[in-house]
Amino acid sequence: MANGLEKESGFTMFSDDELKDVNGVKKVGEFVEVMCGCTSHRYGDAVGKLKIFVNGYLEITCECTPGCEEDKLTPAAFEKHSGRETARKWKNNIWVIVNGEKVPLYKTVLLKYYNQALKTANGSHKSQNGQVCHRDEFIRCTRCNKERRFRLRTKEDCRLHHDALADPNWKCSDLLYDKYVLN
Template structure:
């Protein structure tokens, strides 16, 4: 490719996660064209670590098969249900309580690229903030010259239009980025 990074080709011609994003995640496996598998867990102060297998689907679905004990039959749990099943005292913060192992350390899912496709809190790319206004997530594009990711704020229609125009340009450069005057 022009930027020197050769992507892994899958049947659709692209991959869910780049090798850079998942290089140091322990137990990471590509499960097929539409999902990946990674070892995860949740720590309870009372019961210790509950280990499971997290499947991240390209559709945004997350499901965990619990392996806390040899006889555990909990399968296809949501991350919130897995957090509750593990006996976590402060549930309802599963993005911070469910972890994966990166470089030998427990890292919350919120600090990894594994939630890139998660869309349950979002509705078609936007969500309502606590104030009731619709807000969009920020998006990133990679420059074809310097290979850096550049952030696009998506707060107004003009910013959204600028992002979508840049996204359609296959040879987008940092110099094409709109700037605040």
């Protein structure tokens, strides 16, 4: 087995060159584990173990204090748990040690599979709970030339949008308003 993680087909997750300067790397079964951390100006460094799976999933086990029970955190949850004041930028705030220096995750090769998983997931339109969802769509009125929003939340909403899209002479008056709109 090479210095990366291998699958049955001989696929190497990370090459020797990609991980040679990263400190605390372990190859365990189906993931790569790396020591990581997040620095809070108030509380200092919180350290943990970042697990990187081939499917792009990232998981952090917190080791901020000896009795910390936090396990299987997402990077965003780890950032929040560490007390970082400017949460929501975990790619910048969570770091690994490369050549003795703290380097943000986004500057390393460690997010390669996470970014690939995002690219493949974008086309599926699934929400966090796994249900299919749609983005809002707009259709331009042929009379007033304004764009009207179709909120695609239910099958009926999608049907109305598709019918309007198929009509080359669609106008605002064809749009059914919510029953809660005052007259």
